Amino acid sequence: DAxxxxxxxxKVTETGTPVTLRxxxxxxxxxxxxxxxxxxxxxxxxxxxxxxKDTDKGEVSDGYSVSRSKTEDFLLTLESATSSQTSxxxxxxxxxxxxxxxxxxxxxxxxx
Amino acid sequence: xxQVKQSPQSLIVQKGGxxxxxxxxxxxxxxxxxxxxxxxxxxxxxxxxxxxxxSEKKEGRFTISFNKSAKQFSLHIMDSQPGDSAxxxxxxxxxxxxxxxxxxxGTLLTVNP
Numbered sequence: 001d002a003x004x005x006x007x008x009x010x011k012v013t014e015t016g017t018p019v020t021l022r023x024x025x026x027x028x029x030x031x032x033x034x035x036x037x038x039x040x041x042x043x044x045x046x047x048x049x050x051x052x053k054d055t056d057k058g059e060v061s062d063g064y065s066v067s068r069s070k071t072e073d074f075l076l077t078l079e080s081a082t083s084s085q086t087s088x089x090x091x092x093x094x095x096x097x098x099x100x101x102x103x104x105x106x107x108x109x110x111x112x
Numbered sequence: 113x114x115q116v117k118q119s120p121q122s123l124i125v126q127k128g129g130x131x132x133x134x135x136x137x138x139x140x141x142x143x144x145x146x147x148x149x150x151x152x153x154x155x156x157x158x159x160x161x162x163x164x165x166x167s168e169k170k171e172g173r174f175t176i177s178f179n180k181s182a183k184q185f186s187l188h189i190m191d192s193q194p195g196d197s198a199x200x201x202x203x204x205x206x207x208x209x210x211x212x213x214x215x216x217x218g219t220l221l222t223v224n225p
Contacts, residue, residue, distance in 0.1 A: 040217060042118075042201060043156065044215070045213070058212070059214075094211055101213060102157075103156050103157070104155050105154060105155050106155050
């Protein structure tokens with residue numbers, strides 16, 4: 001258990017509505033990440049954070065924003081959800097040694 | 113541009129056999145190469161990782177072989193067991209730190225009893 005909690009774990013939402021996914025860690029790690037997983041695409045980095053209020057884009061950041069106001073929380077927001085954002089979203093953290101990324105259990109998001 | 117290419121997409125092996133999954137990368141700045149194992153409904157979990165200063169790393173039944181000149185690395189699972197049935201992802205990161213991993217598309221391994 002890497003001390004990562006994602007919420008909600010499952011959500012169905014309508015196109016055009018805003019959605020926020022939360023990642024909470026208990027280990028005080030500096031780096032946190034949001035990935036999405038889709039069949040045939042593997043895991044793709046959406047955004048990551050290297051400290052409070054310090055974030056940067058990944059390879060599939062369009063349509064997503066993030067915020068990190070506290071070390072332990074990293075929020076992913078879909079401002080206006082689209083069907084193409086139906087996916088499994090994984091939060092991840094980097095341990096202090098920098099050698100291991102741990103993933104959360106995932107959040108299943110369906111946009112109808 | 114796909115920076116890490118993984119093959120095969122799926123693999124079926126008999127119990128006791130050897131499972132081999134291959135990955136190739138393009139970015140010569142990559143300096144850390146982990147493999148992740150994922151069971152249905154779960155997040156990926158680190159299985160084994162290698163840095164390019166060695167050509168092979170073994171942990172139990174799992175071995176990574178690394179060929180720096182060919183920019184390829186592979187995962188070998190010896191004596192494959194039904195419990196090894198999962199999706200496996202290779203990944204790569206630059207500069208010795210893994211703060212930004214690039215993943216392959218995954219291989220679904222099925223080990224038949």
